[in-house]
Amino acid sequence: MELSGAEILVQFLKDEGVECVFGYPGGSVLHIYDELYKQEEIKHILVRHEQAAAHAADGYARTSGKPGVVLVTSGPGVTNAVTGIATAYMDSIPMVVITGQVPTAVIGSDAFQEVDTVGITRPCSKHNFLVKDARDIATTLKKAFHLATTGRPGPVVVDIPKDVTDPNVKVPYSYPETISMRSYNPKIKGNARQIRRAVQLILSAKRPIIYSGGGVILSGAANSLTELTRMLNIPITSTLMGLGGYPATDRQFLGMLGMHGTYEANMAMHECDVLIAIGARFDDRVTGKIEQFCPNARIVHIDIDPASISKTVKVDVPIVGDVDSVLTEMLQLMRNTDSELNQVELKQWWELIAKWRATDCLAYDHDSDLIKPQYVVEKLWEITGGDAFVSTDVGQHQMWAAQFYKFDKPNRFVTSGGLGTMGFGLPAAMGIQFANPDSNVACITGEGSIQMCIQELSTCFQYMLPLKIVNLNNRYLGMVRQWQEFFYGSRYSHSYMDALPDFVKLAESYGHVGIRIENPADVEGALKEAFALKERLVFLDFITDQTENVYPMIAAGKAHHEMEMSPKSVLI
Amino acid sequence: MRHIISILIENEAGALSRVAGLFSARGYNIESLSVAPTEDASLSRMTLVTRGSEEIVEQITKQLNKLVDVVKLLDLTEGAHIEREMMLIKVRASSGSERDEVKRLSDIFRGNIIDVSRTSYVIELTGDSNKLDSFIQALGEITILETVRCGSMGIARGEKSLHL
Numbered sequence A: 001m002e003l004s005g006a007e008i009l010v011q012f013l014k015d016e017g018v019e020c021v022f023g024y025p026g027g028s029v030l031h032i033y034d035e036l037y038k039q040e041e042i043k044h045i046l047v048r049h050e051q052a053a054a055h056a057a058d059g060y061a062r063t064s065g066k067p068g069v070v071l072v073t074s075g076p077g078v079t080n081a082v083t084g085i086a087t088a089y090m091d092s093i094p095m096v097v098i099t100g101q102v103p104t105a106v107i108g109s110d111a112f113q114e115v116d117t118v119g120i121t122r123p124c125s126k127h128n129f130l131v132k133d134a135r136d137i138a139t140t141l142k143k144a145f146h147l148a149t150t151g152r153p154g155p156v157v158v159d160i161p162k163d164v165t166d167p168n169v170k171v172p173y174s175y176p177e178t179i180s181m182r183s184y185n186p187k188i189k190g191n192a193r194q195i196r197r198a199v200q201l202i203l204s205a206k207r208p209i210i211y212s213g214g215g216v217i218l219s220g221a222a223n224s225l226t227e228l229t230r231m232l233n234i235p236i237t238s239t240l241m242g243l244g245g246y247p248a249t250d251r252q253f254l255g256m257l258g259m260h261g262t263y264e265a266n267m268a269m270h271e272c273d274v275l276i277a278i279g280a281r282f283d284d285r286v287t288g289k290i291e292q293f294c295p296n297a298r299i300v301h302i303d304i305d306p307a308s309i310s311k312t313v314k315v316d317v318p319i320v321g322d323v324d325s326v327l328t329e330m331l332q333l334m335r336n337t338d339s340e341l342n343q344v345e346l347k348q349w350w351e352l353i354a355k356w357r358a359t360d361c362l363a364y365d366h367d368s369d370l371i372k373p374q375y376v377v378e379k380l381w382e383i384t385g386g387d388a389f390v391s392t393d394v395g396q397h398q399m400w401a402a403q404f405y406k407f408d409k410p411n412r413f414v415t416s417g418g419l420g421t422m423g424f425g426l427p428a429a430m431g432i433q434f435a436n437p438d439s440n441v442a443c444i445t446g447e448g449s450i451q452m453c454i455q456e457l458s459t460c461f462q463y464m465l466p467l468k469i470v471n472l473n474n475r476y477l478g479m480v481r482q483w484q485e486f487f488y489g490s491r492y493s494h495s496y497m498d499a500l501p502d503f504v505k506l507a508e509s510y511g512h513v514g515i516r517i518e519n520p521a522d523v524e525g526a527l528k529e530a531f532a533l534k535e536r537l538v539f540l541d542f543i544t545d546q547t548e549n550v551y552p553m554i555a556a557g558k559a560h561h562e563m564e565m566s567p568k569s570v571l572i
Numbered sequence B: 001m002r003h004i005i006s007i008l009i010e011n012e013a014g015a016l017s018r019v020a021g022l023f024s025a026r027g028y029n030i031e032s033l034s035v036a037p038t039e040d041a042s043l044s045r046m047t048l049v050t051r052g053s054e055e056i057v058e059q060i061t062k063q064l065n066k067l068v069d070v071v072k073l074l075d076l077t078e079g080a081h082i083e084r085e086m087m088l089i090k091v092r093a094s095s096g097s098e099r100d101e102v103k104r105l106s107d108i109f110r111g112n113i114i115d116v117s118r119t120s121y122v123i124e125l126t127g128d129s130n131k132l133d134s135f136i137q138a139l140g141e142i143t144i145l146e147t148v149r150c151g152s153m154g155i156a157r158g159e160k161s162l163h164l
């Protein structure tokens, strides 16, 4: 079959099973857009800013099990998308980003809308390619999808100069069913000896704890993780990225750990004797002061990326492999062994944990006249039956979402953890809704973050996406304000949010429904009303207590047992 | 500790900048780097000399291995190996005594004089970095006009080899 570069690109996407592409047109991708116009199989979603295209593809990928696909033009199209690419990179999200480039003949001449895309995206993508010949489009794209979705996933950029998609130059095309790369062979199966050592170490523990992370979600290992945790009857905590990997409402779950983790999770980390890290990367928000991290623990670490192992914390039993594969093997070994955990010690361990739990570290004021943000999230959880897809932006609201929406299933919580990108929430929610058209999708945001991609309300209207935007409006860059209160003598330097728009009118002007809620008594009703409007996007503007802080908190450089507690929690 | 790391990398545009970019982005120390295609034109061989604690060097090798273009990697420092660097050095050689002295030193260090003018010599010298440094020291009063050194190259001794 002889096709032009643009035809090959579109045909390849169909053959690869791509259903939707998030993009924005421009000069260097016009040949491709012309091909998109001529077909109906692939749905193109026109965003209002390229950053949003990448975030939407990100949200789509996290909740569909397929890679997100982005299409943008050269120059400013690429630079706008970079924030979204970097966001996906930090959270290991599978994504293929196709970027237009100036024609090969003028590359390097500061041509109109030229930017060194391969150079700019090199440090924030898993890999990138520049395609110089239409004959290479199909194999390069195949490599890109393969790289994006296997091993430790991540975004892959494919830069295609305009002449390479010229409609008048036809070259042969056949879909490459498979691809092999001699330089790339991620390890899936863990080393058998290491797995045996890990099982022995775990079964000899007196105070074990599982620290699970985003790798569990990416691996699709929630079931095997749950089975292992229940079988051993040991406590489990999760990173922000791992939430939903183990049911949050289960009694063995201690809540999130780390900077804004629960008292019980962080204390259990500090006191454990065996730490089982599963698909988690010992991020600084999690470890706190490295020298005092889990001071008494021997550590097992399962991760598909060798570079994640012993990067910041030296571990005793490293296992390189896919979480699901390794856990499945561990389960088998454990079923076939006579040894088991010392039940007397385990009982004492749970008793200690019960004491920590009794601090009620997430307690907040229920009698206030002001709307407490935690209350809004709690009600959202209730009203959606704990079963909505939730995206967030970045800030205090993000932490309250993590603490108070109890995710029982994986792939439900979509948040920018690694890069912490304000502006992520709304476009990510769009991607989620495209992947899950019949599900409830909520975006928990703040009045600061939402304004960073607010233009996407227009995209939402075009495609009639019935998102529910939960704006926890504290008229502050709350997370910044909190740090300034704690560490900068309450000097609130540029952390107020002045001259805010009337979000209700703003939503309405974009064609949506807006509701402002100012009384705690109206919270539940408004949420119910919003979710009853099945076909409409509803912007819920909750005017919340401006001074509320996120607790507990481990200040930067402090250790797990040095938490700042809520005035409402019970001191022990 | 000083480490000499050899890698086989796909001989593609941009491969070198991926390695260089990795070192600068992660703040790793890079002492020298040399690169050229191998007998298999699709592969380049790169030799990197770096310094760092064991933990850092472990991260460096892991991060290098993680680069999609890197096919194979060997930390030569882990076993017996040979290291070579080449230097071309241009020195002042006008007077008879200068010319004699340079010729003598060059012979002692097993160098070759590969260019001669009325006032200068160019000497070609290979060896490990220490040997080249010693030669420069030995030149003493002789005026050095120019030196050019390639980065270190290394190869394991015996059967062990870095190939596909």
Ligand SMILES: Cc1cc2nc3c(=O)[nH]c(=O)nc-3n(C[C@H](O)[C@H](O)[C@H](O)COP(=O)(O)OP(=O)(O)OC[C@H]3O[C@@H](n4cnc5c(N)ncnc54)[C@H](O)[C@@H]3O)c2cc1C
Pocket (backbone or CB within 6 Å): A090, A091, A092, A151, A152, A153, A212, A213, A214, A215, A216, A218, A219, A238, A239, A240, A241, A242, A256, A257, A258, A259, A260, A261, A278, A279, A280, A281, A282, A283, A285, A286, A302, A303, A304, A305, A308, A321, A322, A323, A324, A394, A395, A398, A416, A417, A418, A419, A420, A421, A479
């Ligand atoms: C304002 C703010 C506050 C934050 N506070 C906290 C906090 O209090 N607590 C907290 O936990 N986080 C917090 N974070 C998030 C934090 O920055 C990190 O993003 C997060 O802790 C990383 O999660 P993770 O370790 O699960 O790793 P991820 O980034 O999810 O990485 C996944 C790991 O799993 C591996 N992996 C991927 N796929 C597989 C597979 N198939 N098999 C095996 N391994 C695999 C990867 O190689 C990687 O090492 C905060 C972020 C923000 C923006």
Ligand SMILES: Cc1ncc(C[n+]2csc(CCOP(=O)(O)OP(=O)(O)O)c2C)c(N)n1
Pocket (backbone or CB within 6 Å): A393, A394, A395, A396, A397, A398, A420, A421, A422, A423, A445, A446, A447, A448, A449, A450, A472, A474, A476, A477, A478, A479, A480
């Ligand atoms: C793009 C970007 N710029 C700056 C920051 C730093 N930052 C982190 S949280 C935050 C405040 C967010 O304010 P808001 O969205 O209102 O959320 P709140 O903390 O008030 O809930 C800021 C500025 C960031 N994370 N991302």
Ligand SMILES: [Mg+2]
Pocket (backbone or CB within 6 Å): A395, A446, A447, A448, A472, A473, A474, A475, A476, A477, A478
């Ligand atoms: Mg705010």
